[in-house]
Amino acid sequence: MEATNARTFDTAVVGAGLAGLIAANRLADAGRSVVVFDGLGASGGRARTSLLSDHLVNQGPHALYVDGHANRILQRFGIPVEGGEPLTRGTRGLYDDRLHLLPAGPVSLLRTTLLSPVEKLAVGSLLARLPRMDPDPLDEVTLAEWIDSVTRRQAVHDLLAALMRLATYVDCPELLSAGAALRQLSMALTGGVLYLHGGWQVLVDGLTARAEAAGVVFRFDGSVTGVLGDAPHLTIRTAVEDLSARTAIVAAGSPGTAERLTGVNRLVEAAGPPARAAVLDLALDRPPEHRFVLGIDRPVYFSVHGPPARLAPDGQATASAVRYLHPDTEDASDVSRSVLDDLATTCGVDPESLLAERYLHTMTVAHGLPLAALGGLAGRPGIDAVGRPGVLLAGDWVGPDGLLADAAAASAWAAADALLVS
Ligand SMILES: Cc1cc2nc3c(=O)[nH]c(=O)nc-3n(C[C@H](O)[C@H](O)[C@H](O)COP(=O)(O)OP(=O)(O)OC[C@H]3O[C@@H](n4cnc5c(N)ncnc54)[C@H](O)[C@@H]3O)c2cc1C
Numbered sequence: 001m002e003a004t005n006a007r008t009f010d011t012a013v014v015g016a017g018l019a020g021l022i023a024a025n026r027l028a029d030a031g032r033s034v035v036v037f038d039g040l041g042a043s044g045g046r047a048r049t050s051l052l053s054d055h056l057v058n059q060g061p062h063a064l065y066v067d068g069h070a071n072r073i074l075q076r077f078g079i080p081v082e083g084g085e086p087l088t089r090g091t092r093g094l095y096d097d098r099l100h101l102l103p104a105g106p107v108s109l110l111r112t113t114l115l116s117p118v119e120k121l122a123v124g125s126l127l128a129r130l131p132r133m134d135p136d137p138l139d140e141v142t143l144a145e146w147i148d149s150v151t152r153r154q155a156v157h158d159l160l161a162a163l164m165r166l167a168t169y170v171d172c173p174e175l176l177s178a179g180a181a182l183r184q185l186s187m188a189l190t191g192g193v194l195y196l197h198g199g200w201q202v203l204v205d206g207l208t209a210r211a212e213a214a215g216v217v218f219r220f221d222g223s224v225t226g227v228l229g230d231a232p233h234l235t236i237r238t239a240v241e242d243l244s245a246r247t248a249i250v251a252a253g254s255p256g257t258a259e260r261l262t263g264v265n266r267l268v269e270a271a272g273p274p275a276r277a278a279v280l281d282l283a284l285d286r287p288p289e290h291r292f293v294l295g296i297d298r299p300v301y302f303s304v305h306g307p308p309a310r311l312a313p314d315g316q317a318t319a320s321a322v323r324y325l326h327p328d329t330e331d332a333s334d335v336s337r338s339v340l341d342d343l344a345t346t347c348g349v350d351p352e353s354l355l356a357e358r359y360l361h362t363m364t365v366a367h368g369l370p371l372a373a374l375g376g377l378a379g380r381p382g383i384d385a386v387g388r389p390g391v392l393l394a395g396d397w398v399g400p401d402g403l404l405a406d407a408a409a410a411s412a413w414a415a416a417d418a419l420l421v422s
Contacts, residue, residue: 009035009217011419012236012245014224014261017045018070019251019394019408021207025077026416028214035243036216037236039223043208045253046364047405049199052318053356055283056199056311060363061303061320062405064200067191069402070409079206083194084308091292093159094300094346102294103127103159114296119156126150126160131186139179139376146178155296162296168403169365170275171299171324176369177376184403195309219243224252227261231390247422249415251394251408254367255381258393262386270381271368271397273327278336279360280321282349287317289348299324300339302347319349325362333361366404368397377401383415392418 011027013020016038024034042048046059064071064081074081092099093114103109109124138146147160161173167185170176196202212218222238229235232246250258254274255267293302305311306318321340325331337359370376377400383392394412396403401410 008244008246009033010246011035012037012227012234012243012248013251014227014236014248015045015251015253016040016043016208016218016220017251017253017408018047018203018207018405019396019412020045020249021204021211022073022409022412023249023251023394023416024211024216025207025214026413027419028211028216030420032420034211034216035219035236035245036211037219037222037224037238039220041220043218043220044201044204047200047204049201049204052281052358053283054313055306055316055318055356056201057281057283057318057320057358058199058305060277060279060281060360060365061305061322062200063193063195065187065191065193065406067187068406068409069413070405073409073413074203074206077207077210079203079210081194081196081203083196085192086195086303087291087308090290091294092290093162093294093296094298094343095155095158095296099290099293099346100296114159115155119153122151122153122156123159126156127189130182131190133182133186135179135182135186137179138182139177139378140372141178142372143173143176143178143181145372146182147173158296162294165299165324166294166301168275169277169324170369171326172273172275172369175272175327175371175373177372179376180370180403183377195305195311197310199309199311224261226263227391230388234390247390247392247419249392249394249412249419250386251412251415253395254364255395255397258386258395262388262391264386264388267381267385267393270374270385272371272374272380273369274364275366275369276325276327277363277365278323278325278340279363280337280340280344281358281360282319282321282344283312283355283357284317284319284349284353285355286315286350286353288319288344288350288353293343293347295343299326300343302343316355319344319347321347336361366396366407370403380407383411383418390419390422
């Protein structure tokens with residue numbers, strides 16, 4: 001197919017999720033001409049927010065790490081980031097089919113029935129030391145090995161694993177790098193997280209409007225089917241047209257898509273298994289009895305996101321129940337669904353308060369996880385893993401920095417930077 005648009009862009013960005021939007025803004029700020037493609041018909045990807053009844057819901061519960069790469073980059077772009085901290089007072093841990101006060105602070109640590117007095121001491125000292133621990137020597141150690149090395153007590157073991165799951169969204173301690181998990185938990189404990197007013201759509205809209213104002217062209221009329229040729233004469237092929245670009249950033253979500261578009265075949269294996277979750281989003285006409293419940297002996301959690309975030313009409317509540325899915329879990333949809341229904345009931349959701357619900361069976365939270373066997377974060381595929389000059393990658397499975405949206409943001413920034421110096 002001949003190029004149907006005579007214009008040659010400096011960079012074509014494939015994917016208008018957070019990674020693509022950040023890369024486009026960075027390049028446009030430096031005066032580069034940029035075209036962004038997305039087959040979904042709009043920008044945002046997994047950071048979109050939609051309506052459930054008249055409540056706002058993200059694509060599953062999303063928390064922005066205050067000290068993370070995404071927030072730092074959003075601040076740098078001047079995108080307002082406003083929200084509320086999770087209501088953790090009185091949070092509960094689900095253990096042995098009972099709700100226990102979660103040892104989330106000194107008072108609850110003393111009062112919790114989850115731990116014996118000796119275990120309370122062990123947990124108190126461990127949580128105090130955690131943010132000061134050096135994660136570097138643990139990059140090649142699995143999270144399971146590390147937890148085994150710090151405690152032999154089952155309840156402490158399970159509590160640590162649950163906190164790591166919460167911070168990383170990953171339920172795979174036998175593969176996950178302890179160094180990567182420890183960095184993430186320390187960041188969460190130190191800087192905290194925000195549930196965003198208006199949902200993550202506010203970030204998407206802010207980044208999209210900013211990019212448009214800087215001259216970025218958006219093409220939402222078809223998925224890209226190939227990034228062909230050699231830089232600086234790339235052809236970006238969609239079902240409706242061919243476009244020319246000197247360079248490209250593939251920020252299309254998954255390593256599988258990146259393989260398909262670029263013709264390389266080593267990315268899926270290098271990225272490791274995805275972190276997945278089953279999600280039940282709930283629009284409620286009043287808050288449930290419990291606002292935050294973490295599964296200690298099972299991989300689940302429940303949280304009311306609005307309030308604190310402005311997501312629901314006054315007096316009402318928006319909540320999510322999550323089941324973290326181990327890479328080997330291939331349950332039928334009704335298994336996770338009933339786990340999440342039971343969890344909502346345990347957390348005190350009154351069926352009569354339910355205005356609407358949305359069940360998402362298997363969401364890919366991150367398209368890869370930092371494997372201890374590959375050296376942790378440093379072992380993830382780099383922005384240049386395609387091996388074609390001028391064709392770079394970005395996403396939550398790319399590069400040595402951060403997890404989740406922070407990885408997407410950091411790799412997008414790094415990919416744009418690399419093109420600016422080349
Ligand atoms: C349930 C859930 C909970 C999460 N919670 C958190 C959290 O609490 N904190 C956090 O930091 N992160 C969280 N995340 C992760 C975060 O949402 C993602 O890491 C981030 O949004 C990824 O952005 P991205 O741009 O890399 O990918 P995506 O958002 O997947 O964007 C990729 C885009 O590429 C487009 N695309 C794909 N193929 C093509 C093609 N061929 N042509 C054109 N376009 C294409 C897609 O349509 C999509 O819009 C969560 C994710 C989920 C699912």
